[in-house]
Amino acid sequence: MNFKSILFALTTLVTLSLAIVLNPQITSPSADTKWRAGDTRTVTWDTENVTGGPIPEGMKGTIKLGYLDPKDGPNEHLNWDLGSGFDLNKGSFVVTLPSELETKRTYIIVLMGDSGNASPQFTITAAR
Structure with missing residues (x-):
């Protein structure tokens, strides 16, 4: 094998490894969740x-945190940052929900690392 072949093989491996997108499934909240x-x-x-x-x-x-609006197509309305800078491999993170949220059944959590992964739609009710 010559130098050019080895260099091509290494470049291909690095490119493929960088192209892998991690997509961890959100387990909570689920579709039955009410916060x-x-x-x-x-x-x-x-x-x-x-x-x-x-x-x-x-x-x-x-x-x-965002929500889906059936009148607005696929727009996720990701209006609230609930946390960042945590280790993605830990599997959980504690968040505090904004107190001014309206009652909706179409809220979603989006977890971002090297891609975004949305939870199922779930319910948040307004504060008392």
Whole structure:
């Protein structure tokens, strides 16, 4: 094997490894979840069965709260940052929901690392 062949093989391997996208499935909240605005809750995700995984040590994540509006197509309305800079391979992060949220059944949590992964739609009720 000559130098050019080895260099090509190494470049191909590096490119393929960088193209792998990690996509951990969010396990909480689920479609049956009901939270209340202002509460502190734990968002969890699967770290064992990750498409593109395992999650490397030191990869950081971000959690956003949004909602879907049937009149607005696929727009996720990711209006609230709930946390960032946490280790994605830990599988959970405690968040505090904004207290001014309206009651909706179409809220979603989006977990971002090297891609975004949305939870099923779930309910948050307005604070009392």
